[in-house]
Amino acid sequence: MTGPRTSSPGRTPEQHPLFGAAATDYERYRPGVPTPAVQLLADVLQGRPNPVLLDLGTGTGQVPRALLSAAPGLAHIEAVDSSQQMLDQARDALAPKLGGCTLRLVHAAAEAYTPLPGDEAHSPDLITCCRAFHWMNRAAVLAMADRVAAPDAAVAIMGDGSLWTHEADWTRALRELIQHYLGAERRAGTGAAYREPGRSYEEDLAASAWNEVTEHAFPVDRAWAPKDVIGYLRSTSFAGPELFGEQHAAFEAQARTLLDAHACGGSLIEHAVFTVLLARRGGGAR
Numbered sequence: 001m002t003g004p005r006t007s008s009p010g011r012t013p014e015q016h017p018l019f020g021a022a023a024t025d026y027e028r029y030r031p032g033v034p035t036p037a038v039q040l041l042a043d044v045l046q047g048r049p050n051p052v053l054l055d056l057g058t059g060t061g062q063v064p065r066a067l068l069s070a071a072p073g074l075a076h077i078e079a080v081d082s083s084q085q086m087l088d089q090a091r092d093a094l095a096p097k098l099g100g101c102t103l104r105l106v107h108a109a110a111e112a113y114t115p116l117p118g119d120e121a122h123s124p125d126l127i128t129c130c131r132a133f134h135w136m137n138r139a140a141v142l143a144m145a146d147r148v149a150a151p152d153a154a155v156a157i158m159g160d161g162s163l164w165t166h167e168a169d170w171t172r173a174l175r176e177l178i179q180h181y182l183g184a185e186r187r188a189g190t191g192a193a194y195r196e197p198g199r200s201y202e203e204d205l206a207a208s209a210w211n212e213v214t215e216h217a218f219p220v221d222r223a224w225a226p227k228d229v230i231g232y233l234r235s236t237s238f239a240g241p242e243l244f245g246e247q248h249a250a251f252e253a254q255a256r257t258l259l260d261a262h263a264c265g266g267s268l269i270e271h272a273v274f275t276v277l278l279a280r281r282g283g284g285a286r
């Protein structure tokens, strides 16, 4: 096995203010990538010699982890995140699964990602961005992807919303409780309110080199235990502990009572849809 390497190309990012402290809870409580979506991604790599994955906003490495199982021929992974704590979690999770695959952990903003000089052998065949594109300068990320990707590569932008956006009685009640403590606006860490992207991801892709797009929607039902929702909330930018200050314990106690009251047979059901936008360069290979 080749052990993971870490590098910080370009400017070294500051610790990501939204996710750094949440890395352990993120690893423990965030749902993985649904199997049919992973299979779709594995099919993209099928038949390619020594395929390479570039995962942007890798977090705790959920996407590479799933692909290491579903695409056993995967030869190399570049995993990029602006949070060193997330990358530390990703290293621990990925190292035992690498087999013959090599891994470079890149501490950088996705927009500033650059391959190692002279590393054409690691031009990515698949570039993934899961539950992270909304945090990025999307036009800059897609332009970077066009610069670094192999001919005939694909970009996959994917995600499934959050328990803030999900519409169910229990998520509505939970959102109202969070708003009672933090105000009506959705928070995005301690510094700011969340801003919806100004245009859709489809529009971002249409305006980029990656303008041949197919959409794949995978419904997924999740049964949450109330205690796991509490853990999940700690990992979010809209209800992390630092937002509540001294009131965090009181919030968690109230949230737990609310979730227990809504749970049926101990579970809270989320009917989510995991969407993959699979994009290729219009006009074929460069």
Ligand SMILES: C[S@@+](CC[C@H](N)C(=O)[O-])C[C@H]1O[C@@H](n2cnc3c(N)ncnc32)[C@H](O)[C@@H]1O
Binding pocket: 016, 019, 020, 030, 056, 057, 058, 059, 060, 061, 062, 063, 080, 081, 082, 083, 086, 108, 109, 110, 111, 129, 130, 131, 132, 135, 136, 137
């Ligand atoms: C919600 S997490 C998603 C993690 C992982 N892709 C998943 O699906 O579980 C978002 C991640 O994007 C990272 N991130 C946010 N903005 C970024 C940027 N501009 N460049 C690189 N990483 C970024 C955060 O540090 C965080 O780890």
